[in-house]
Amino acid sequence: MDRAHTSSEPDTATDTGKPQSVFHRTSGDVPTQLPPLGPEMAPMWPPKRDLAMTLLFGIVVYTMPLWLQPFGAAYPDLMQRFAIYGIFAIGFNILFGLTGYLSFGHAAFLGVGSYTAVWSFKLLSLNVIPAIVCSTLMAGVFAVLIGYVSLRRSGIYFSILTLAFAQMCYNLAYSVLTPITNGETGLRVLSDDPRVVDSLFGTADMAVPRASIFGIEMAGMAGFWTCATCLMIAFIVALRITRSPFGMMLRGIKSNQTRMSYIGFNTRPYMLTAFVISGMYAGLAGGLLAVVDPLAGAERMQWTASGEVVLMTILGGAGTLIGPFIGAVIIKYFENIFSSLGDSALMDAFSFIPPAIEKWVVFAVSPFVGEGWHLTLGVLFMIVVIFLPGGLIEGFRRIGRLFRKGR
Amino acid sequence: MVENTVLHVADVQKNFAGLKALSDIDLAITEGKTHAIIGPNGAGKSTLLNVVVGRIVPDEGAVVFDGTVITGKKPHEINQLGIARVFQTPEIFGDLTLLQNVMVPAFSKRDGPTRMTVLRGLDGDTDIRILAEEILEDVGLAGKRHDDANALSRGDKRRLELAMCLVQRPKLLLLDEPTAGMSRLDTNRTIDLLKKIKASGMTKVIIEHDMHVVFSLADTVTVLAGGRIIAQGTPEEVRRDPRVQEAYLGGAH
The missing domain is CATH 3.40.50.300 (P-loop containing nucleotide triphosphate hydrolases)
Incomplete structure (x- = not known):
């Protein structure tokens, strides 16, 4: 049978003697000749650009003690928070940014991670590694259970289900589960805990128990380096997921779930996997919170903490790789630095203005600092959502484009 | 016959x-x-x-x-x-590029409904990529392969959806x-x-x-x-x- 295509197709370059692939191969042919690797086969994400992004991210993270100096934020306690909440937000973004499912209960996994890490310190060892491995895995178990039920619904119902589960966890931690969580007091590491593994090696006795990695105590900068390293690993894993076929399927689900099922995908397992991965990220973050301060309280699970990670992700840019980290840094910076600014600090800042006006400037600005730091954050968030729906990353991209045009 | x-x-x-x-x-x-x-x-x-x-x-x-x-x-x-279906209003992945739109169904055809590949990058899968490139060429959309599908005209969206079905043979x-x-x-x-x-x-x-x-x-x-x-x-x-x-x-x- 003659398969020559009599009809003409005006706008393609297909009739140049090259075999017309699809229509021939449907009859069982296999392409014998690969098309030349021209520009059309250029990678969707140039590997060099990904490597450059990873390196840049690494430099930014590990030089935080330097570049945060001028902002007055270069102390380990705050930088640890940047790294830990960065992990939390990057993980949250794997669910929300890629699949579009908005979870309002991720703080539950953060809390589960913290409790697990503290129990690991109490029962096993003060070593950090088993603690964060256990907290990640335990959060994963919780995520399987919560995700399995919540993912039966989508949209607002999914959000409400996750919120309900998180609030259940929070309230249980305060009431029924007090033997495990130590209720309102919070779970802490005591000097007379069993620590089975440590006592085997005869290192269990210490006056003030602190988490450590093979003898290096998690105090001061050591804690920050540990968290920064975890953040780097978390970032690289997130990058791999985003660039993988699995990541593309997740974005397909966000874009058009109907289409996904009509081209042969069972979407539920994909969703559940994304949910569990992001839950495990939250568990890791929770574990690290306990590592830098071996204490776990139920307030970590409250819905405000779940809301905070949503804000971080949207502020930085949902669906982007670096955005959630930026959002986490900004929110934690505001929480810690802006909230501690008082009127005297403002006086210093505006001392260049003539005193008569200065008083009024300080009066106008003061509601936005100190106790009122939420107001600044709220205004910033509104501005970003209204003018930059893609988050701060979109803002940077726009600025970059302006520069390129200007040249 | x-x-x-x-x-x-x-x-x-x-x-x-x-x-x-x-x-x-x-x-x-x-x-x-x-x-x-x-x-x-x-x-x-x-x-x-x-x-x-x-x-x-x-x-x-x-x-x-x-x-x-x-x-x-x-x-x-x-x-x-x-069985593949083209809908009355085009059901495509608006946020993905044309190339990705066609690669997604190719994956489900080859790897089944639940395979999750993470370790191997999307760019490493040349078989699927070549297949997708060819189909895009067949429907006359190869020139726009890196554009977002949302940016297409209605007629092009329909052709893209057809390509997404054809790639599954x-x-x-x-x-x-x-x-x-x-x-x-x-x-x-x-x-x-x-x-x-x-x-x-x-x-x-x-x-x-x-x-x-x-x-x-x-x-x-x-x-x-x-x-x-x-x-x-x-x-x-x-x-x-x-x-x-x-x-x-x-x-x-």
């Missing part, structure tokens, strides 16, 4: 709140043929396709595809058996008004494309309002009205059938 029936819709009934959307539909689709389904609005054409792809479960009757009863199966299971391709809302030029390009697909031996079911499209493509035409089959035959036979002229072609044509 023995004619194989690929799809058999056997005595299907479907009621929506007392309204008979489909009654006693019995339809056999022959392998390698293009089968057009026509009928006035509300005749049950799209409902029939929805029954085939598993979106709607019929009240009675069964759908048999390639020897397997597919009634009650989920859409993704039915697709995995080899389905045994049966269902097209719901593939030229609705298209300009004359776009319509003719689509007809050319569908003719090529027909030449490759792929079985197609087309729902279409445009008689020009129906008569240039179809081997068999089934006419639906009020959820019933009122006529069936070659395009010429159907055109001459007085009941069809009354019910559908009528004064409008």
Whole structure:
């Protein structure tokens, strides 16, 4: 049978003697000749650009003690928070940014991670590694259970289900589960805990128990380096997921779930996997919170903490790789630095203005600092959502484009 | 030559709140043929396709595809058996590039409905990439491969959706008004494309309002009205059938 295509197709370059692939191969042919690797086969994400992004991210993270100096934020306690909440937000973004499912209960996994890490310190060892491995895995178990039920619904119902589960966890931690969580007091590491593994090696006795990695105590900068390293690993894993076929399927689900099922995908397992991965990220973050301060309280699970990670992700840019980290840094910076600014600090800042006006400037600005730091954050968030729906990353991209045009 | 029936819709009934959307539909689709389904609005054409792809479960009757009863199966299971569908309004991945739009269905065809590949990057999968590039070229969209699908014109979106189905090399391709809302030029390009697909031996079911499209493509035409089959035959036979002229072609044509 003659398969020559009599009809003409005006706008393609297909009739140049090259075999017309699809229509021939449907009859069982296999392409014998690969098309030349021209520009059309250029990678969707140039590997060099990904490597450059990873390196840049690494430099930014590990030089935080330097570049945060001028902002007055270069102390380990705050930088640890940047790294830990960065992990939390990057993980949250794997669910929300890629699949579009908005979870309002991720703080539950953060809390589960913290409790697990503290129990690991109490029962096993003060070593950090088993603690964060256990907290990640335990959060994963919780995520399987919560995700399995919540993912039966989508949209607002999914959000409400996750919120309900998180609030259940929070309230249980305060009431029924007090033997495990130590209720309102919070779970802490005591000097007379069993620590089975440590006592085997005869290192269990210490006056003030602190988490450590093979003898290096998690105090001061050591804690920050540990968290920064975890953040780097978390970032690289997130990058791999985003660039993988699995990541593309997740974005397909966000874009058009109907289409996904009509081209042969069972979407539920994909969703559940994304949910569990992001839950495990939250568990890791929770574990690290306990590592830098071996204490776990139920307030970590409250819905405000779940809301905070949503804000971080949207502020930085949902669906982007670096955005959630930026959002986490900004929110934690505001929480810690802006909230501690008082009127005297403002006086210093505006001392260049003539005193008569200065008083009024300080009066106008003061509601936005100190106790009122939420107001600044709220205004910033509104501005970003209204003018930059893609988050701060979109803002940077726009600025970059302006520069390129200007040249 | 023995004619194989690929799809058999056997005595299907479907009621929506007392309204008979489909009654006693019995339809056999022959392998390698293009089968057009026509009928006035509300005749049950799209409902029939929805029954085939598993979106709607019929009240009675069964759908048999390639020897397997597919009634009650989920859409993704039915697709995995080899049925792909182009919707009336294009269902594409607007946030993804054209290339990715075509790669996603290629993955499900090759790796099944639940495979999750993370360790190997998307760019490392040259087989799928080459396949997707070729299909995009076949439908004439290769020049826009790195554009977001949202940016396409309506006609291009339809062609992209067709490419997403073709990349799976389905045994049966269902097209719901593939030229609705298209300009004359776009319509003719689509007809050319569908003719090529027909030449490759792929079985197609087309729902279409445009008689020009129906008569240039179809081997068999089934006419639906009020959820019933009122006529069936070659395009010429159907055109001459007085009941069809009354019910559908009528004064409008």
